[in-house]
Amino acid sequence: MSPTRQDAWTQDEDLLLAEVILRHIREGGTQLQAFEEVGKQLSRTPAACGFRWNSYVRKQYKSGIELAKKQRKELKKQPVSLEEAKQPEIDNVATQPSQHNPEQETTLTFPEVMTYLEDIYQRAEQHKSIEADRNGSLERIKELEKQTYYLAAENERLATSLKSVEEDYRSLLEIMEKARKMVVLKEEDRQQKVKFQMDKNGNLERVEK
DSSP states (O other): OOOOOOSOOOHHHHHHHHHHHHHHHHTTOOHHHHHHHHHHHHTOOHHHHHHHIIIIIHHHTHHHHHHHHHHHHHHHHSSSOHHHHHOOOHHHHHHOTTSOOGGGSOOOOHHHHHHHHHHHHHHHHHHHHHHHHHHHHHHHHHHHHHHHHHHHHHHHHHHHHHHHHHHHHHHHHHHHHHHHHHHHHHHHHHHHTEEEEEOTTSOEEEEEO
16 A cells, blocks of 8 residues: 655646546546545545545636536436447447438437537636746745845845944944043043142142142
């Protein structure tokens, strides 16, 4: 038994999921049966298939779902099965070309042909829409990558500028600290050079050293 996959869904897997579910809808099956069938083919759990269908794929196939439901109603009205309605008796025609009997052939009705063609047309349109969305997403990814590169370069430039400002700030602090120390030293030196003495009248006077 292959391990259960948990990687991202691809466009082909989404298409397979949609085709199987639409077939089950047309033939009167359940979505759970469809999820189990797809899960076996893709090595995914039915729950994962159900979540993918309900969260994303189903939104892309609204018209296809309505068409499949109409086909199911039409098939219920038919007295023959789907395979009998769409499969002529090719063997009889090939082996007995000289004994052509129209009453013995199973023919397709015009509504069935139109429904089938509409289904093909809807699939083609949906595929075009998916392809257009994919191309748009790729272009958006390219634009985001360009913006990411630009922002990374801008971030590096700002980081370099900030580092330079920080270095200038530290240098300024060092200069201010040196100037403060020089002022303090000069003041202390000046105070040490000053002394007082008493004059003949008994008053103190400052005398420079």
